[in-house]
Amino acid sequence: MLGFIVKRMIQSVIVMLTVALIAFALFRYVGDPINNMVGQDTTVEERDELRERLGLNDPFLVQFGRFAWASAKGEFGFSYQHRRPVRDLIAERLPATLELSMVSAVLALAVGIPMGVYTALRRDGFLSRAFMSLSLIGVSLPTFLIGILLILFFGVILRWLPTFGRGDVVDIGWWTTGFLTVSGLKAMIMPSITLALFQMTLIMRLVRAEMLEVLRTDFVKFARARGLPDRSVHFRHALKNTMVPVITITGLQLGSIIAFAIITESVFQWPGMGLMFIQAIGEVDIPIMAAYLVLIALFFVIINLVVDLLYLVVDPRLRVDRATANGQ
Amino acid sequence: MGSSDMADTTISKGFTDRMRRFFDSDIWYSFRRSPVAIVSTGITLVFFLAAAFAPIVAPHNPFDLAAIDIMDSNLPPAWDEFEGDTRFLIGTDDQGRDVLSTIIYGSRISLVVGFASVAFSLVLGVALGLISGYVGGRLDAFIMRVADVQLSFPAILIALLIDGVARSVMPRELHADLAFYVLIFAIGISGWVQYARTVRGSAMVEKSKEYVQAARVIGIRRGTILVRHILPNVTGPVLVIATIHLAIAIITEATLSFLGVGVPPTTPSLGTLIRIGNDFLFSGEWWITIFPGIALVVLVLAVNLMGDWLRDALNPKLR
Numbered sequence: 001m002l003g004f005i006v007k008r009m010i011q012s013v014i015v016m017l018t019v020a021l022i023a024f025a026l027f028r029y030v031g032d033p034i035n036n037m038v039g040q041d042t043t044v045e046e047r048d049e050l051r052e053r054l055g056l057n058d059p060f061l062v063q064f065g066r067f068a069w070a071s072a073k074g075e076f077g078f079s080y081q082h083r084r085p086v087r088d089l090i091a092e093r094l095p096a097t098l099e100l101s102m103v104s105a106v107l108a109l110a111v112g113i114p115m116g117v118y119t120a121l122r123r124d125g126f127l128s129r130a131f132m133s134l135s136l137i138g139v140s141l142p143t144f145l146i147g148i149l150l151i152l153f154f155g156v157i158l159r160w161l162p163t164f165g166r167g168d169v170v171d172i173g174w175w176t177t178g179f180l181t182v183s184g185l186k187a188m189i190m191p192s193i194t195l196a197l198f199q200m201t202l203i204m205r206l207v208r209a210e211m212l213e214v215l216r217t218d219f220v221k222f223a224r225a226r227g228l229p230d231r232s233v234h235f236r237h238a239l240k241n242t243m244v245p246v247i248t249i250t251g252l253q254l255g256s257i258i259a260f261a262i263i264t265e266s267v268f269q270w271p272g273m274g275l276m277f278i279q280a281i282g283e284v285d286i287p288i289m290a291a292y293l294v295l296i297a298l299f300f301v302i303i304n305l306v307v308d309l310l311y312l313v314v315d316p317r318l319r320v321d322r323a324t325a326n327g328q
Numbered sequence: 329m330g331s332s333d334m335a336d337t338t339i340s341k342g343f344t345d346r347m348r349r350f351f352d353s354d355i356w357y358s359f360r361r362s363p364v365a366i367v368s369t370g371i372t373l374v375f376f377l378a379a380a381f382a383p384i385v386a387p388h389n390p391f392d393l394a395a396i397d398i399m400d401s402n403l404p405p406a407w408d409e410f411e412g413d414t415r416f417l418i419g420t421d422d423q424g425r426d427v428l429s430t431i432i433y434g435s436r437i438s439l440v441v442g443f444a445s446v447a448f449s450l451v452l453g454v455a456l457g458l459i460s461g462y463v464g465g466r467l468d469a470f471i472m473r474v475a476d477v478q479l480s481f482p483a484i485l486i487a488l489l490i491d492g493v494a495r496s497v498m499p500r501e502l503h504a505d506l507a508f509y510v511l512i513f514a515i516g517i518s519g520w521v522q523y524a525r526t527v528r529g530s531a532m533v534e535k536s537k538e539y540v541q542a543a544r545v546i547g548i549r550r551g552t553i554l555v556r557h558i559l560p561n562v563t564g565p566v567l568v569i570a571t572i573h574l575a576i577a578i579i580t581e582a583t584l585s586f587l588g589v590g591v592p593p594t595t596p597s598l599g600t601l602i603r604i605g606n607d608f609l610f611s612g613e614w615w616i617t618i619f620p621g622i623a624l625v626v627l628v629l630a631v632n633l634m635g636d637w638l639r640d641a642l643n644p645k646l647r
Contacts, residue, residue: 011473011476011477015477022493026493026496026497136629136632136633136636137625137629139632140575140579140625140628140629140632141625142579142582142583142586142624142625142628143583144582144583144586144587144602145602145621145624145625148602148606148609148617148621149621151609152609152614152618156609156610156612156614163610252480255480255481255482256482256485259481259482259484259485260482260484262485262488262587263583263586263587266587267606277492278587278588278589281492281495281496281589282588284495284496286496289492289493289496293489296485300480300481304480
């Protein structure tokens with residue numbers, strides 16, 4: 001088991017180094033860094049001196065090492081566009097993205113799991129069929145189109161909800177939150193539904209499939225034979241055993257929620273990291289792109305690692321399997 | 329699939345035999361019995377044909393600057409009592425282009441990019457999967473490790489990153505020429521893992537069977553065995569993945585184009601049209617964005633349903 005963890009750690013480090021290498025290559029070889037820093041009237045000698053002073057003539061590995069070390073400390077230099085440290089820009093936008101992602105994840109779970117259980121228990125019910133058909137449409141609806149439709153109905157036609165931005169936010173030290181104001185909460189509704197819908201259908205289908213599988217097993221039949229009430233069989237026996245894959249998939253989906261936030265944020269002009277990244281692509285603002293690359297890779301690596309470890313903790317059968325597999 | 333074969337009038341013996349075998353097959357039987365499959369295949373075919381013959385089918389040529397008139401801009405659909413114009417069934421956009429025609433030309437771009445990306449993924453994934461499963465060893469471990477890592481990132485994020493990075497690396501003029509290929513490469517590379525994993529599994533199973541051993545004993549080269557003997561046995565699952573992947577590729581392309589990093593604006597796809605229309609949502613010109621949106625959803629839904637049906641039809645467990 002220790003071997004498995006170490007293997008995963010090494011794999012994570014390799015992934016991070018690869019992403020850092022791409023980010024570094026962007027930094028170093030797209031355009032001339034010196035040109036991005038100095039004015040037109042700087043002489044060649046001054047440029048060379050600056051180049052030497054900044055260490056741009058050092059060997060590749062030395063430069064890469066310096067970049068990786070700076071990234072690890074969260075230093076990504078100055079944004080070309082905003083003329084401010086990238087670290088500050090990200091710190092400002094991180095709360096917006098994380099709040100949106102968290103609300104969406106909770107929403108997807110809170111609606112997806114009950115729908116999955118219901119469709120599994122009443123397989124041929126009218127409502128179940130409706131849910132299943134709707135979920136297929138949900139899979140075929142691109143995220144941005146859901147957002148546009150919501151904006152059209154609730155923003156343009158009914159005028160109930162704000163269609164862009166975060167509303168008023170409250171600044172609590174290093175974090176800004178939209179949870180404490182009415183306009184902040186209202187602004188949260190449409191983007192979070194947009195972001196949650198796809199995950200919701202995924203979780204619903206997953207819970208349904210797992211429930212159907214578990215309901216066929218002997219121990220559920222046995223629980224029925226013992227005369228336990230349906231409620232107890234369904235929730236204490238069946239649902240509990242479907243939770244392992246649901247936890248894993250939800251954990252992994254947390255990463256894709258953050259990734260899909262790029263789309264939702266640009267539909268709703270939500271001032272988060274995703275919107276900043278899309279704008280950075282348009283402006284060729286390399287420091288922001290590099291920082292976003294490294295940050296998103298870090299998110300994914302951590303999430304995957306935690307989910308793998310959780311898996312081992314939650315399901316004792318896996319521990320034995322892995323141990324024997326590694327022992328061979 | 330069947331109808332294109334039927335249109336072919338050159339009847340040779342081999343061909344009629346093959347047709348008879350096709351109409352006797354379980355697949356055709358299951359297809360005839362499934363209304364969902366017939367309708368979704370029909371809709372998909374309508375899209376394909378409309379896209380292929382866009383210049384004939386479309387009522388106007390939206391990219392002919394001489395034919396469009398700025399005076400026709402922002403007209404609502406024809407059924408609107410006040411401003412509707414019967415020349416433009418579902419209205420015009422801000423430049424006076426017929427929305428229906430831009431949708432037909434747009435689905436052409438969407439389908440071309442979708443098909444090309446799927447073909448790229450398929451060739452790459454099947455080749456790597458075959459090699460990985462047949463050769464095994466270190467190479468297999470390496471390919472599968474890369475696949476694992478890639479699978480932990482969502483495909484759309486990978487496509488977005490590759491496309492975005494390529495956009496900023498290339499000089500502007502060069503990128504304008506290559507935008508299509510960059511996009512196809514980005515979407516294609518983000519989808520090969522599914523093919524590789526499935527094919528690898530099948531290749532490992534087939535590898536130890538007697539007919540492969542026999543082929544090896546009589547000295548057939550490794551490459552020939554892979555292509556002539558193992559490949560035909562893995563086509564079923566690959567076909568299913570490709571169908572569902574087509575829907576995903578179309579959505580990915582639309583999303584990237586919507587975000588402004590997809591196809592160049594001179595050749596708008598469905599995603600680009602939705603992006604353009606989105607700017608007019610607040611001034612009440614909903615038809616510019618909603619109709620391309622509907623077209624996109626119907627196309628993707630039809631392809632998805634077709635994929636669902638194909639998966640069930642080819643799954644021996646469900647027969």
